[in-house]
Amino acid sequence: MAVETLRRALLLQALPELSPGQLRQLLGRYGGVDGLWLSDPDDWRLRRAAPTLAADFGKLRDSGRSPDARFDVERQLDAVLSCEARLLCSSDSDYPQQLRAIQDAPPLLYCRGDTALLRRPQLAIVGARRASHDALRAAAEFAGELARAGLVVTSGLALGVDGAAHRGALAAGGASVAVMATGIEQIYPRRHRALGASLIASGCLITEFAPGSQPLPEHFPRRNRIVSGLALGVLVVEAALPSGSLITAGTALDQGREVFALPWSIYHPGGAGCLRLLRDGAGLVQDPQDLLAELALLPGGVSLRLPLHQPPDSGGGEAVDEPGVDPLLALLGDGRASADELVLHSGLPLAQVLSRLSALELAGQVRRQNGAYSRA
Structure with missing residues (x-):
């Protein structure tokens, strides 16, 4: 995008009197910033x-400045240019379609x-800031498996589960998107500055807030709707009652996204929010394979990168029939495979594979162990 x-x-x-919804409407009507500016x-x-x-x-266009603006525009411009940020408008062809909807x-x-x-398929992982050790481990492991399967892991760059999810995806050689509640030039919290640098190198940082914006409490619910809006679904790893993670789950449902949650003991206070979500109909997942199987059943499907474990058939061809042996057993051989891998190599529908398994x-x-199947 040109500097001007x-x-x-x-x-x-x-412009204080121009709401975000009105600005989005005008950008679409006039084909972008320059068209709107000249309208x-x-x-x-x-x-x-x-x-x-x-x-x-009219005064803004004539003078090139807004006397009621919260920030000096030239300083904002310098901030965007100095951190090599890019601006996407809702009218742009490369604006993420999932979010535009x-x-x-x-x-x-x-x-x-x-x-x-x-613009790639994403799965949001959210949870408690003061997360338990098990929750941090689960967030990292789920994120790693999802990333290896070809999904982008999206979260909110917060301490706890968010940070573990971002790191898990990057450690697996995948990609992660962090949605911020501040201006693009600053990383919040400060403890995540190194993580922010890693995300810039191997992922993406995004925010709707103008440069100079601080992490105000009202910014976080707005950030959460973008986290869920970008994604096919939201996995809540750990959440108390009440919590910001439940707000994200609520926005996901409002947006028509899938919501998943991990099952916790009733004696674990940090998991009460997840149990509430499960009671209200969220998808129960116990390992990444459960989640991937659910995503594969979504309308339109998700193209996942397989195999996730040792291939059941190193030749890549169809299974060799063994007399009296179920074809899935023949595919398994002496190795391990997930249900998705068996779907890929058998050509059978997922529902039939799961039923046979x-x-x-x-x-x-x-x-079945850790989401993969092997011969007993």
Whole structure:
């Protein structure tokens, strides 16, 4: 984006009487920042627009500055340019389609890192800031497996579960997206500055908040709707009652996204929120394979990178039939495989594979461990 276009976007965002929803509507109507900047405000026809909006925009365009702006636009511009951030508008063709579909999609996104990741299938992982050891371990392990399967792991860069999820995805050689509650030029919390640098190198940082914005309490619910809006679904690893993670789960449901939760003991206070979600219909997952199986059943499907474990058939071909042996057992051979791998190599529908595996497990012919199956 040209520097002058970026300056115009910052000035438009600084108009106090122009709401994010109105700005998104105008960007779509006029084809972007420059088209909107050159438009006639008398033709905007916005619902519930302030009577002085057209006049204020005229003054803004003539003077190049907004006297009511919270921040100095030139300083904001310097901040964006110095950290090599990019601005995406809701009218841009490379704006993430998944996010564009939500009702209150942000009109502007400031980004650092690989913005192409925003258009890849994502799964959000959220949870407690003061997370238990088991929750941190689960977040990292789930994130790693999801990343190896080809999903981008999205979270909110907070301490606890968020940070563990980001690190787990990166450690697995995958990618992660962090949604921030501050301006793009600062990493919050400060303890995550090294993680932020890793995400810029191997992932993406994004925020809807203008440069200079501080981590105000009201920013976090707005951040959470972007976390869920980018993703196919949200996994709540650990959550107390009440908690910000439950707010994210609520926005996910409002957006038509899937919600999953880990089952905790009733004696674990930090898991009460997850148990509440499960009671209300969230998907119960105990290992990454459960989650991947659920994602594969979503409308439109998800193209996952397989295999996740040792391939059941190193030749890559179809199973060699063994007389009297179930084809899935023949595929397993002496190795281990997930249900998704067996779907890939057998050509059978997932539902049929899962049904056969259950029957074989009950018959004592296969055993399941850590989400993978092997011959008993």
